[in-house]
Amino acid sequence: MGFTEQMTDFLVQHQTLLRFGAFAGLLVMFSLLEALFERKARSAKRLQRWPGAFGLFVVGGVVSRLLVAGITVGAAGWASAHHVGLLNWAQPLAPLFAWMIAIVALDLAIWAQHLAMHAVPVLWRLHRVHHSDIDIDAMTAIRFHPIEIVLSLLYKAAIIAALGAPVGAVILYEITLNAMALFNHANLRLPPWLDRLLRAFIVTPDFHRVHHSVEMAETNSNxxxxxxxxDRLFGQYRAEPKAGHARMTIGLEAFRDRHDLLALMIQPFKNALR
Ligand SMILES: [Zn+2]
Structure with a gap:
C-alpha cells in the first residue's frame, strides 16, 4: 500500500478525533498564547464576545450536521467512486502530486469564496457577522453565521466533486484550514522576522488582522x-493597516454593541450601511 493510501486510511479512521483534537487543542493553545504574547490591547472584555461566538459555533455545528453532514468528504468519495472530476480524469497522476494540486486548488476556491462573501451584498450580510467582532482573537475564528457555514460547505462540496479531490487530501485540507483560521485570527505577537518569513508563504495574524479593520478599504483586502x-497574485494584498496594528480599530461601524447569540443570529436580517 502506498503512502497516500496509508495516509487516507489513517485520516478516514481517525478523522473525528483528529478534527476535534486539532481544533480544541489549538483554540486553547492560541487563547493561552494570546494572553502571554498579546499583539493588540483588547477593546472589550472577553466575556462580552466569547459566549456569543461559542453559541454560534454550537448552533452552526448542529445545523450543518443536520443538513449537510459529511458532505465534503462524501463528495470526494463519490467523485472517486464514479470517476468524476479533473484529477480523476487526469490519471495516471502520482497520488502525492494529486494531493498537492487538490490542496492548492481548494485554497484558491476558498479565497474566491471569501472575496464573493464581501462583494455580493446578500452574502456580505451573512459574513459581516464574523467581521462585526470588535476585537480579533482565536475565538473570532469560530464566529460565523450558521447559514454561511452551510452555504460554504455546499460550495466546497461542489468544488471538491468538480476537482475530483482525493478523500485524504480533503480531510487534511479541512484540518489545516481550521488550524490556520485559529492561527491567523490569534491576537499573537510574532517576532517581526518570523512574521516576514512566514507571510512569504502563509497567512499570519498580522496579515489577516488588516482584513478585520473598520476601514472598508482594508476590510476588502487580504x-x-x-x-x-x-492576494498578491490578484492585487488584493495590503501589508499593514494605515493606523498600525496597535491603534487600528477592529470591526464594523454599524454593529458594535451586541455580541450575544441572539443578536448575532438575527444580524444578517438587520439593515445597516456597510
Ligand atoms: Zn472576510
Whole structure:
C-alpha cells in the first residue's frame, strides 16, 4: 500500500478525533498564547464576545450536521467512486502530486469564496457577522453565521466533486484550514522576522488582522486563509493597516454593541450601511 493510501486510511479512521483534537487543542493553545504574547490591547472584555461566538459555533455545528453532514468528504468519495472530476480524469497522476494540486486548488476556491462573501451584498450580510467582532482573537475564528457555514460547505462540496479531490487530501485540507483560521485570527505577537518569513508563504495574524479593520478599504483586502500568494497574485494584498496594528480599530461601524447569540443570529436580517 502506498503512502497516500496509508495516509487516507489513517485520516478516514481517525478523522473525528483528529478534527476535534486539532481544533480544541489549538483554540486553547492560541487563547493561552494570546494572553502571554498579546499583539493588540483588547477593546472589550472577553466575556462580552466569547459566549456569543461559542453559541454560534454550537448552533452552526448542529445545523450543518443536520443538513449537510459529511458532505465534503462524501463528495470526494463519490467523485472517486464514479470517476468524476479533473484529477480523476487526469490519471495516471502520482497520488502525492494529486494531493498537492487538490490542496492548492481548494485554497484558491476558498479565497474566491471569501472575496464573493464581501462583494455580493446578500452574502456580505451573512459574513459581516464574523467581521462585526470588535476585537480579533482565536475565538473570532469560530464566529460565523450558521447559514454561511452551510452555504460554504455546499460550495466546497461542489468544488471538491468538480476537482475530483482525493478523500485524504480533503480531510487534511479541512484540518489545516481550521488550524490556520485559529492561527491567523490569534491576537499573537510574532517576532517581526518570523512574521516576514512566514507571510512569504502563509497567512499570519498580522496579515489577516488588516482584513478585520473598520476601514472598508482594508476590510476588502487580504482574503487569504492558508497561502498568502493569492492576494498578491490578484492585487488584493495590503501589508499593514494605515493606523498600525496597535491603534487600528477592529470591526464594523454599524454593529458594535451586541455580541450575544441572539443578536448575532438575527444580524444578517438587520439593515445597516456597510
Ligand atoms: Zn472576510
Amino acid at each position: 482574503y487569504g486563509n492558508l497561502l498568502s500568494f493569492w
